[in-house]
Every structure is written in C-alpha cells, then in structure tokens.
Amino acid sequence: MPEKFLCIHGHFYQPPREDPWMDMVFPEGSAAPARNWNERICRESYGPLAFARRLDGSGRIMELLNCYEWMSFNVGPTLLTWMEHQAPEVYARILDADRKSAERLGHGNALAQVYHHVIMPLASDLDRQAEVAWAVADFEARFKRRPEGLWLSEAAVDDRTLEILADEGIAFTILAPRQVAAVDDEGGQWRETDEGGLDITQPYLVELSGGRSMAVFFYDGPVSQSVAFEGLLRDGERFWQRLSGAGSSGLLSLATDGETYGHHFAFGEMALAYVLAQTRAGRDGWRNTNYGAYLAAHPPKRRVRLRQASSWSCVHGVERWRADCGCSTGGHPDWNQRWRGPLREGLNAIKTEMDAHFLGAGQKVFRDPAQGLKDFGKVLAGLWTPAGFGERHFLPGLDEQAQDTGFKLLTMEKWALSSFASCAWFFDDLGRIEPLNALTFALRAMGLAQRTGCRDLEPLLLSHLGQAASNDPVMGTGLDLWNREVRPRRETVESLLAQALFTLWAEARMPASGKSGTAVWPGVEVSVEVGGLTNDDQPSGKAVIAWRHEPGLDRCRWIWEQSESGDPMASCVRVESPERGSLKCVPGQYLPWEKRQDLAVKWVSGAEARIWSRELEQAAVGVYLFNSFREAQRTQTVAEHWERFWAALCWTWIMGQVPGRGDLLGFLRQTGQNHPDAHELCRRIGEAICGFLAEKSPDWRRIAFILSRALDLGLTTDLWAAQNTYWLRRERGVTDAEVARLLWFTE
Template sequence: MEKFVCIHGHFYQPPRENPWLEAIEVQDSAYPYHDWNERITAECYGPNGTARIFDMEGRIVDITNNYSKMSFNFGPTLLDWMQKERPRPYESIIEADRLSMERFGGHGSAMAQVYNHMILPLGNTADKYTQIRWGVRDFETRFGRKPEGMWLAETAVDLESLDLMAEQGLKFTILAPNQASRVRHLQSDDWQDVSGSTIDPTTAYKIVLPSGREIALFFYDGPISRAIAFERLLIKGEILADRLMGAFSEERQRPQLVNIATDGESYGHHHKYGDMALAYAMKALEENPSVQLTNYSKFLAENPPEYQVEIYENSSWSCVHGVERWRSDCGCNSGGYPSWNQSWRTPLREALDWLRDAVAGPFEKTAGKLLKDPTAARNDYIDIILDRSDDSVNEFLSRHAKSDFSYENRVNFFKLMELQRHAMLMYTSCGWFFDELSGIETVQVIQYAGRVVQLATELFGDSFRDPFLDLLEQAKSNIPEHADGKNIYLEWVEPTILDLGKVAAHYAISSIFEEFGEETSINAYSATRQHFNMSQAGRAKLAVGEVEVTSKITAESDKFCFGVVHLGDHNISCGIEQCIQGPAFDQLVEEIINPFSAADFPETIRILDKNFGDSPFSLTSLFRDEQRKVLKLILQPTLDEAHAAYSALYEHHALLMRFLHGSGTPQPKELVMMTNIVLNTRLRAALENDRLDIQNIELLLEEARLAGVQPDAPTLAYVLGDTMESLADALLEEPENLETAEKLENAATALRVLPFEVNTWKIQNTCFTILKEHYSGMLDKAKKGDEEAQEWVRLLCSVAEKLLIRVPQ
C-alpha cells in the first residue's frame, strides 16, 4: 500500500486597486506597510518562497521554496500585483512550479484559479466561461504551460461550471468533503450516501457532467484542514507531520492520498511562523520512507478514479448554507458584531445583477459594429490585460476587428472591453463575505460598479446611474451614519471617479512640489508636458502650463491648460480648461504672471478664476498617495518646529519625568505625550542612519525606560528592517565591500539591543545568499594571509551569528 501526502494552499487577496488608477492606494489599516498586499507578502508570500530549515541550535542551515513541494494556486489579480511590485517573491512562485515539475514527474504543482474570485454558481453562463478562460490564459502566460487543475472561488460549485472547466481542458478541481452527496465504484451500480462529510478523501473521484464530459474531483481532509486554520496545528511542524501521517488507514489496500487544503495565508500571516512549520513538516515527510509528497496532477495521472461521485450543487467550503453567504443574510459572518445583520447582501447583488444585465444589450449592439464576435473578443481580452503593448493590441485587433480602427473607435473598443472587465470585478466574492456594507471589501466592489456606470454612460448615454442608485438604496448599513448603499456610493465612490481633466489637475498641483520631465507616468495615465512656466514670490508659487493626458487603459487622450497657485501650507487653487491654442495661451500666461510677480495674490486668483472656471481643484484633488507625500512636505517645517519645542521642554523636564515614573506617581498626560514624541523621533532618526550608533540607541532606550515611555515598536522595527535590507542589498551588489559589511554588522548588533522583534526575513535571505556564494572563496583568501579577506570573514561570521545563520563549512 502506497501512501501519499498533498498539501494545498489557496493563496489569494481580493483586487484592491483603485479602478481608475489601476493601483493600490495607501491603506492605513495595514500600517506600517503601505497596503495589505504589501503586508501579507512580507508575512506570508515571500517567506514561503524562502522558508527556513534550522539545526538543533536554532540556526538557519538551508532556505527552501515551500511552493515547490506543495500544491498551490494564486489569484491572478494578486500575481499581477506581485509581478509589478514584489518581483522576487513572484519569481519564487514561478520557479516553484518549474521545480515541482522536476520533482513530480513533469506535473507542476501550480493550479489555475477563476480570474477574480467570482462565486461561479451565482454568475451567468457568459461570466462563468470568461472567468475560467481568463484564469487559464493568465496561468499559461505566467507559468508557460497549460494548467491541469483549477481552484474555484470558495470551492463554490455547480455542474455548469464544472462542465465549462472540462470543456476548456481542465482535468480536476478540489472540493470540501461536505460537498459530496453520494459515490459508487465504477464496477458497481450501488450508490453510497456520503453526505455529512463522510466521503473518503484519500482518493480521486470522477463526476459525469450534463454534456457527457467528465472531470476529476478531490475532496480535502476536513478535520486536518480545519485544525490548521483554527486549532493551532501549525504551532510545530512535527505536530502537523504526525497529524498527516495519522490520517492513513491500514484497512485501505489501494494507494492513499492524504490531502489538505486551506487558505495559504495560514502559513505566515494568520499564524506567525506557519511557513516554518510547513517547511519542517514537509522535510519530515520527505525523510520518512513510508510516505511520498506529491501533487494532485501526479497522483491523478498514476491513480485514475475508481469511483464516481455526485455533488451538492451550489455548495462551498465556507458557508454551511451553500452559497447563501454571497447573496443573503444566511447567518454566516465574521462574528465580530453579533447585533449586526447582513440583509444588505441581497439588494447589493440584485443591484449589481441589474447593472450587469442593463449594459449587456447596449454592449452587444455597440460592440457588434466594431467586432466580428463581441463575446469571443471579450473572452480573448485577457491577452490585452496581460500585455497592453501596441504590438499586443494590434495583433488582437487583427483577429477581432471588422476594419481598421479610427482613434474614436479604438477608444470605444477599449471602453467596451473595460466595461466588461469591471462588470466581472464587481462580483469579487469578498464584497459579500464580511459583516458590513461599508467594509473596505464591499466598497471596493461598489467602486467597480461605479466604473461600469461611468463607462456605460460615456458609451451608451446616461440611463444607468439613477436606477442603480435606487436599487443600492435598498441595501442598509448596520452603521447609522452610513445609511445605505446609495449614500455610500455618493459619499465614497462618486468622489473617486476620475476623468482626464481630474488627472490633469493632479498633474498641475503635483508640479508645484516636484519636477516633471517631458513624459510623466501617473499610474494608469501618462502626461506629456507641452508648455510649463513656474514663478515664485516668497513662499508662494505659481505654475501655468499645458499638458496632454492619455489613459494607458482606454487610449483616450486630451489636452488641458492649467493654472495653479500655492500660497503656503495647504492653500492651493488650481483650474483646468480645454487647451487654449497659440498666442491666446501666451497672453494668458502673461496675464497671470504679472500680478503674481507683484505679490498681488488676490488678483492672481481672480484671473485664475476668470480663465479656469472658479479654480475648483485643491489639495484634496490629489490622488491619495501623492496627497500624503505633498502634505508631508507641507507639514515638515511645522513638525520640525514642534519637535524643537518638544525637545526643549523634554530636556527641561526629563529628570522630573524619571522621578514621577520611578516613584509610581501618575505622570501628566501632556508630559507623557511630549516625552513619547521626542524619544521615539530620536530613536527613528538613529535607526534610519546606515551607520548606526549603538551606544546612542542604548542610551535612548534607557531614557525611555526611565521615563516610562514605550518605544513605537511597529514603526521602529520597520525602519531598522528597511535600513538593514538596503545594506544587505548593497553588499549583495558588491560582496567584498568592507565598508558595507561593517555597516551591516553594526546594524545587526542593534537586533540584540532593541526590546522588540524585527522582521529580518529579506535580510536573512540576502545574507544567506552572500555566504553561500562568497564565503568559501573569501575564507580561502583569508587563510592565505589576505587581511581584507580576514576582516570580511570576521564581519560576515558576526552578521551570521546575529541573524541566526549557520556559516557554511
């Protein structure tokens, strides 16, 4: 009897991009990281690509790629973000599939996923097909092969979706044990009831679909999977390995597959160090001669199904009521607010269904004038999403366009396709998963709907917004001040809707604070400077110019003139108008500059208002990240002044604060706040310096202790980690640079001094690579009397000791 283990991780985050910028804006709840994708990558996705193996002394002896030994799927929209923003973890995922093909007889461990995590049973047939098609095509482009399996969002399943998957060449998917209804051996007509999660999960099953096609199904081990997610099974790798081995039965004489499936975020994000527990468990299983690690594809190829299964349609792994969590107040929620209800789920879905169906007819009619087959073009549009280059677009149009496209037709084509893309993005499952209509995930799907409304209005006329808002009004928030979906749309979504004029205003205001070249990229837009004049009078600045703004997504382009005046602090007035040509523009520039040069600011603003329509744009018109950056510049002098005042007060009262803390006397809040700000600011400055003064850091920490102040651990840990990562990267670039090695060794010393933990994952990875590639060579030089090599060896051994890395022998 052969024994096999397969561990599957479903790695996924909902798309978080602003639908108009195609970029994730700052998310304060992810602090100290920029956004949740960045944070979870640091805690989970990156660590699993570089997982640690420790010796008995707790030192790193090897770094391994967990993905290469397990089964996994990544959401396509998440991989798109990682490829752009975190290329190293992304490459480790792609490399893992190649390594797994070598390990598992040509069968890669990566699985595809329906494109944007739509609950397929609740979608229409067209969306189901496109979601599968886009997921397959995205996979092929990234991994360079056809996928054998596909993950269904929330394992939500119906027969039509399985049939469409089989039609597109997919061989299997994974379901929860509660989704199986009955089974029979292929050599028998007797069906056995396996409801209530009683199906045997240690083998593959086939399901016969309405068309006569077939697809294989695996059912994961429910108790072990739940224990990973909710019962601290990842506290030690040995415990996980033992639990997996305990799932085999000596009574089964056929090959057995113990397989588990959980959210991949369990391994490092939900459970700290879960990635290391997983690495150790898989190492233990590899070293156990009685069992083999495998993946679903390899097991299926070697062990074709001997049983047929029937399933419960419209079922899932995360809702005991089927798929009701994504369309009704079924009772499934996060549990944080018992008094809340989720009755908003039904009207939200009904509103989106109405919008989807309302734009479908006009889409077919309008697209039919431009394209040979609008549906086929929509299904192939993933090729442009993956590659928006001119060559890719031209190749696509050569296949699908009825004739050569004018500028207007080209723009309309892109808008039609983007309308369809966002009409699917608005069904991303996370919009219904949680408790409250105003939650970040639900607002995100309403934003996608806002983009659909905007594009439909531009393409077909204004007949969508008001009926859509009437339907959204039926979705009631649990929080009185948010009222309902209509109010949320008007307050939070509509103000974020962009057009080219608003992008031009962003460019104009930003030009006051940073110097742009002729071509500037602004997320999903490009700005080409035509004319630009900057004047300054004391602290005040004036910029007048002309810019052409082009959408990288729809190819829509327009030229704008702008005037913007900054009178200091947050006082900014900006106006935008359609471009004024020739001498009229030069005259306008002169008319504005003359009063500004004379410091006649009221007249300057009057002329701006006269020529640019009451200057409606201000600092709030900046996109969120740029707004934060500009505000930081504006606030810096004020903050410097405040810090200087706080520092003076602190120096005067430091001994008093120590006395109060030491005597147990309550400290005045005003003085506590002052001391906190001063000492944490000084600590941050010390940790940002690439030549850390350890003695000064120790003195500051002692001052904080004596004054009863807690260091700002999240911020300070992030700052030191960033400093060390920069030093480690610099040493990797120039491995023999003694000055950098000395700085890194000094910075590593701070790890022993600080009273909180620093995420050294990237630093350990880089230093492990340096040691692996250069240590033996430098050691040889050192043994031959090379003094610089001797110092390098000493420094790197010290770094290795502090980072818990075993030096190569």
C-alpha cells in the first residue's frame, strides 16, 4: 500500500495593532465588546484550536485536542508578543505543541514568519534581511530551536528573497502551485507548466545563486480553497472524505489562514480536530506529518523555477500591494484601489530617506549599522539585553546621549518596517484601520528620525498622500485622513503626562503629596511625583518619562487643573518641559478615540470592581435578612430593591456562605431569567472555578458544590476556561469523577 501523508498548515497572523509610542494594542470599537480584534479572534479561533472539543453522541467532551500539536503552523511574531502577555494559556499550548511534535516526528510543527508581514519582493535588501533575521531571532527565543521553514507574507516570493532565507539557514517555504513557472523532467530538461501540470505530492528544489538552494512545498489549491471559502468545515466527516479522496500517495498539503478555523467559520476547529484525530488513528492508511519531517524523509528529486514576484492572493503577482490591479475583498465592486499607489510611493519615499539617515547617522554610533539593525531583533526577542547589544555594536567610548541616539535610530527602523505590513494595501479602502495604522507607524518613525537629526519628512509623505482618496466621500483624501485620524495620534510629553495621571486616578493609585506612582505601558513608563497643591488647590509635581531600550530620560514639571464641571476629560494637564517649554493637554480634546477609550475602560473596570466588592458586603448581610414567604406570597417585599443585589446574592449563596434557603433560591432563580447581570455573573463563577482548579491540591468537594449550586439556580456558567484548566490537570493525572461530570466530560 502506498504511503499517504497529510499536512494541514495554518497561517496565523493579525495586522500590527500596537500603538507605536506605547507599544500596546488599544481598544478597537469594531471588536466590541472585546477590547480589540486580537482578543476577539483569540477567543474565537486561537484559543479553541488549542483546546478543540471532541464530543461523544450525547454532547459530552471526550477530549480537548491541541490542534497545533497535529498541524503545521506559523504565528506572526507581533501576534505572539501580544498572546504571550494577554493569552498565556494559549501561548503555552502553542509552544508545547511544537515541542511534542518535535519529539514525535523529529521536527517541530512551527514555522517562522516574516517579522512584520511585509511583501518581500517589494522591499529593499536592508529591509528583507532585517525582517528575516528578526523573525529567526523571535522564533529561537520562543521555540528554543532554529526554524527549518519560514512562511512568506502572502507567499510573495522571488529568487532574491529565497537567497536571503537561505543565508539565515531556512531550509524550505510553502507556495501556491500557480507560482511555479517551469519544472525539470529529472533529466535536466525544463518545461513550462502551470498549477495543473505540477505533482504537488513532493517537494521541489529551487536553485539559487552562489550554490544556494531552497526546498519548496506546494499546497493543494482546490482543497485549500474549499476549506477557506466553501463551507467544508461545517461537518468533520465531510471534511475528512474530501481530504481522503484528494490523494492516493505521497503528501497532501493544505494551507489556509489559521483564522479560518473558528473565526471565519464558527466551530471550524472542531471539524479540524475530527480530521486530525483520524490521521492520528491512521484511518484509511493516512499518517500525520509536518513539512520538516517529510522533507527529511523525502528530499527533493526535481527542480522548479518560480514566477518572480508572485503571491498566493494576487493573480497579478504582487500588484495588490502597490496598484489598482483589480484584486480586492469583493465587498464593494464599484470601488477602486487607486489609493494603493500613492500610499506605497509615499511610504517608500520616506523609508528611503530614513534608511539613508540610519546608515549615515549610524556610522557615528555603530560599528556596522546594517549588521546592528539585523541584530536588534535579538533585543526585541529578549535574547540580548540592550546593554549586551551595546557591547557588541556600539563604537567604543560612546556617552549615554550617543547610545540613546543609537536606540532611537533602531526604533525608527522598527516602526518604519511596521508601516509596510501587507494588510495596509490588502483591503478595499484607504480609510480602513489597516492603512491608518500603517500611517501611524510612519508618523512615529518620522518623529524619531527628526529627533536624531533627519529633516522633517512629513511634507514628503503628504505630497504623495494628497494624490490618494477614499472611496467614501465622507473620509476624503489621504490628507484629510492624515489630519483627522493620524496626526492626532502623535504622543507628546503633555499627552503622556495626561494619560499617566488619568490612569493613576482611574485605578485609585494616585499618590499622596510627597509620594510617587508609575503608569506603565510596554513601550514607555511615566513616573509621577506629587509635590503638593498650587495656590489654586490644583495638584502639581514632577515626572520622568523612560522609553523602552533608550537610556535617555525626559523630565518635566506638571500641574493638573481639574475641571469645574466634574468632567475628567475636560481637565487640563500643563507641563513645563526643558526642551519644549510650556505645554498643555486636555484629554477630551487632544487624545484620539483609542486613548480616550482606554482611559474609560480603566475607569469603568475599576469602578465596577469597587461596586462589586461593596455589593458582596451588602449581600453577606442580606442573605440572612431574606425572610421566608408567607401564605399566598409570590415574591419578596420591595422585590425591586432585592433584585438590585441579585448577582451578589447569587454569588454568596453559590459559594456556600449560607445554607440552602428555599424561598431565597426560588426568588434568585425567578429573578435570574433574562437578568442583565447574568452573563457577567456566569463569567465570574467560571473564573473562580478556574482558580480553584489551578490550586496545587484542588478542593474537589468545594468545586463540585459550587458547580451544583450554579446549576440549581439555572445559570449557564461559562465553563470554557474551567474545562481547559481541568484538562490540563487531567493530563498530569489529577482528576475527579464528579467534577468531570459537572464540567461535561465523559468520565
């Protein structure tokens, strides 16, 4: 019987969403009620793939399959950075999946990815080398091994890109079959071909200059298309039948956006888990593999030549990322994408100037500016400290100010590269969030360029943006968008101080006179010292701003003038800066929506937590004062007041702080029907159960008691995270039959 191998690849990527001053993802209104799209898609796709439910006929959970352990995958470095801090349990499953697959197959499932998802054939050599070097460093830091393969953004490729991959030790990549131009016949004769004339069950070799080469896999286009766009994930068995019928020997390889599973198609991860379980069991002779393992066992026997500057998502090559080629998402057939050209040209123009500035100014601080840029990825990945980088790359004898300039130059290049992420051109309009984010990254990079001695590049960029226009007349031209949406995002000393003071106030951490407090974001810290009150009884003090990786500090004095209206957004922060003089910031007028929303989220989260704590204090008394009903009584006297404390009363009863009381239970059950606080209460209960399950020695009786009482109230507790936590304990041999039953497991 011929050998049959299945490799399903998921390309997991989100556009860079980080604010380039704070280096964190701020609220995105379209993702609500989630804070941002990373959070929302993680809950819909990345998390479910790490804990995919496999159910029996009665709907109980047989297994939580870590799909990453049985599929090939790449995850964008910027997305992994977010996930490491905001979804650590999912992040840990991804790392564990690569380790276990390497133990099983001798090669890990994970591939590296171009760092900022730039379109490589459209990038300069300096940028391409940095993007690959940073990707490799990030991968090594996370997966503790060198990457064998690397996913190219949009599978966009040319021979020069492959040469750069080969120089970094990359052995293979994955492309669409229509990207091949010619194939040899093993006898040295070349013939032109298209996707229909290529045997995609084997890897091929691309010969490069200087004796280098790169192995290339080609995924199955029709089956991948069915998965991504044709609803194949609605039924696991149907998915399996399509796959098993698509190949008879060799390798069957699929490649789609990873978000297909769960985000684009709800519960798609369950269909994938079903298929992966079939290959794990060897059904119909199929075996699970990954690209590295298959390449080691089946090295290329034939060569191919590629279509230069081609991609998997544009039939015109790479025109989608620089021209109105006709490729779009299809949602607005009457729109044009003529804005793509000016956007690309403008960003290219300022990047060329910034690169020249980096290499020129860099000669005064770096031993080798280009090599320093490549190795800066090791600092971003945490492999090197800034001090360690300085020892290797700074010229001897540099003072702190010169070192600060060096790190500003490197950070300038980081954000300039971010502005070229492919998503800025992929969609249908200039006014979308992705192009606006790209321009925001450019704004930050230009600011750093100017601070390190470069001329003001904004007029150069705007000369190109003036030639671009949104399809929506309300949005206007590129200049309109720049002035209305992008320029207000620029951070200043006064805007940072305003956000720091507001954060400390909203989180009830505002220091007393003579004390200090710190507001921390990943990219910057603001330390505030309160000196006392002014003659007008306004708080005042000093502040120090410290930027990540940069040894230099910004210092200033401040006064926080409170608004007489009581509106905190109308307050005014006045700053005296040695460099810029007297400045002011009124949050409601000067801060962009994302920053105002973040401050609002901090306030409402803190206020809600304080109110909940007070409600629990009241409920702890109220449960004892809730008298039993008299004859013909159907509800409690002044029921509307008791209903106000419904969630806290439920919590107190569920946690067993009072014995069962029949009329109280009935009242809570009746009041809970469609109660607006029910969803949040169910989330709190699930979170509490997670905490109890994570304890070194779980109190199983207590957990079962809480779950049972929640059921008695008719609550639909959010058990997703609790089930995941239980499964992780189960994998370590820690189980309890009753808790498993209450969590809807088969055991």
